[in-house]
Amino acid sequence: MRYRRLGRTGLEVSEIGIGGAVFAGTSHGLFDETDAIAAIRTALETGVNYIDTSRHYGPSEEIIGRALMGYTGDYIICTKISPRQVVTAAGTIAGVEESLTALQRSHVDVLLAHDIQHLGEGTDAVETILQRGGMVEGLRQLQREGRVRFIGVSGRLAEVVAAVQTGEFDVALSFNRFNLLDWSAEEVLLPQAEAHNVGVTMGGVFYQGFLSLPLELVLQRVENGLLWAWDWTDTRQEFVLNRLEKLQEFADDDLAALRRLAVQFVLSEPRVSSAVIGMKSAVEVTENLAAVETGGLDAETVAKLKAL
Numbered sequence: 001m002r003y004r005r006l007g008r009t010g011l012e013v014s015e016i017g018i019g020g021a022v023f024a025g026t027s028h029g030l031f032d033e034t035d036a037i038a039a040i041r042t043a044l045e046t047g048v049n050y051i052d053t054s055r056h057y058g059p060s061e062e063i064i065g066r067a068l069m070g071y072t073g074d075y076i077i078c079t080k081i082s083p084r085q086v087v088t089a090a091g092t093i094a095g096v097e098e099s100l101t102a103l104q105r106s107h108v109d110v111l112l113a114h115d116i117q118h119l120g121e122g123t124d125a126v127e128t129i130l131q132r133g134g135m136v137e138g139l140r141q142l143q144r145e146g147r148v149r150f151i152g153v154s155g156r157l158a159e160v161v162a163a164v165q166t167g168e169f170d171v172a173l174s175f176n177r178f179n180l181l182d183w184s185a186e187e188v189l190l191p192q193a194e195a196h197n198v199g200v201t202m203g204g205v206f207y208q209g210f211l212s213l214p215l216e217l218v219l220q221r222v223e224n225g226l227l228w229a230w231d232w233t234d235t236r237q238e239f240v241l242n243r244l245e246k247l248q249e250f251a252d253d254d255l256a257a258l259r260r261l262a263v264q265f266v267l268s269e270p271r272v273s274s275a276v277i278g279m280k281s282a283v284e285v286t287e288n289l290a291a292v293e294t295g296g297l298d299a300e301t302v303a304k305l306k307a308l
Contacts, residue, residue, distance in 0.1 A: 001047025006273045007199025009150045009170050011076055013050040013274045015267055015292055018043050019203060020053030020060040022278030029221065031280045033063060040067035042282040044075060046289055052276040054080035054114055055095055061102035077103065080114035080154055092138030110171050111139055111148040117156040125159045126166060157189060164192045176204035176231060178272060180211055180247055180265050180305060181240055190271045201274045202266055210244055211262040246308040260291040265305060268296030
């Protein structure tokens with residue numbers, strides 16, 4: 001396993017991380033808790049050291065806490081707290097205390113304000129979490145108390161970029177904006193993060209399953225609310241489905257080959273510290289690790305894929 005520096009935090013994180021959103025159930029599909037714990041332990045024991053979860057992901061934190069029981073190796077935990085649940089400093093602190101209890105930990109390494117677009121567009125959302133008595137004030141207090149090491153944001157691209165530009169945050173998580181179906185994060189987010197020495201992790205490597213699962217199954221999940229509304233407008237649907245058809249042809253209609261390409265594509269971007277991937281079984285972990293071992297794609301192949 002190879003590792004990359006997570007911006008100014010100085011943390012060395014594995015090129016792929018464990019994505020805890022898939023343990024939320026609902027639109028992400030069913031999972032077996034025993035298999036989930038086996039997936040987490042397999043990943044950790046083979047060198048994956050970054051775990052991404054959220055208080056908003058149903059039982060995800062509890063499952064990860066149980067998976068970590070008795071594990072003595074090194075790992076880095078990132079969790080999140082949503083402004084849909086809290087917006088005040090006091091509420092943020094209380095929510096993080098719930099996360100620590102669920103994870104069975106005294107502290108987390110990274111704490112993100114989750115999906116901040118729910119508070120407004122662009123700088124409006126950022127100003128809300130930065131206001132006196134708001135979320136960031138709570139995060140700073142948790143830092144002083146040693147219960148959180150580094151802070152950051154996640155959410156829609158415009159709001160994450162606005163947050164990075166303030167210089168207030170250590171880490172940014174972008175979702176569905178750097179993969180084979182949408183690499184728009186490289187236009188502004190990645191350059192801004194590099195300029196401000198902010199570590200970047202990427203979710204949505206498989207674009208919510210479009211690059212990893214049979215199309216019929218993914219479309220069924222979309223009907224159950226899997227995607228953000230702005231990711232499934234009429235125009236977006238047409239673009240995604242047309243491009244997906246070309247990508248499938250490139251991969252010789254082999255889903256395993258397409259999944260491998262999707263992971264390698266993200267790893268080809270050095271400004272991405274870790275690709276956070278939801279893995280429900282040890283088999284999925286093994287497949288993704290194999291993609292990591294082959295490394296990123298060369299510049300010529302990346303250019304060909306983008307041109308499809």
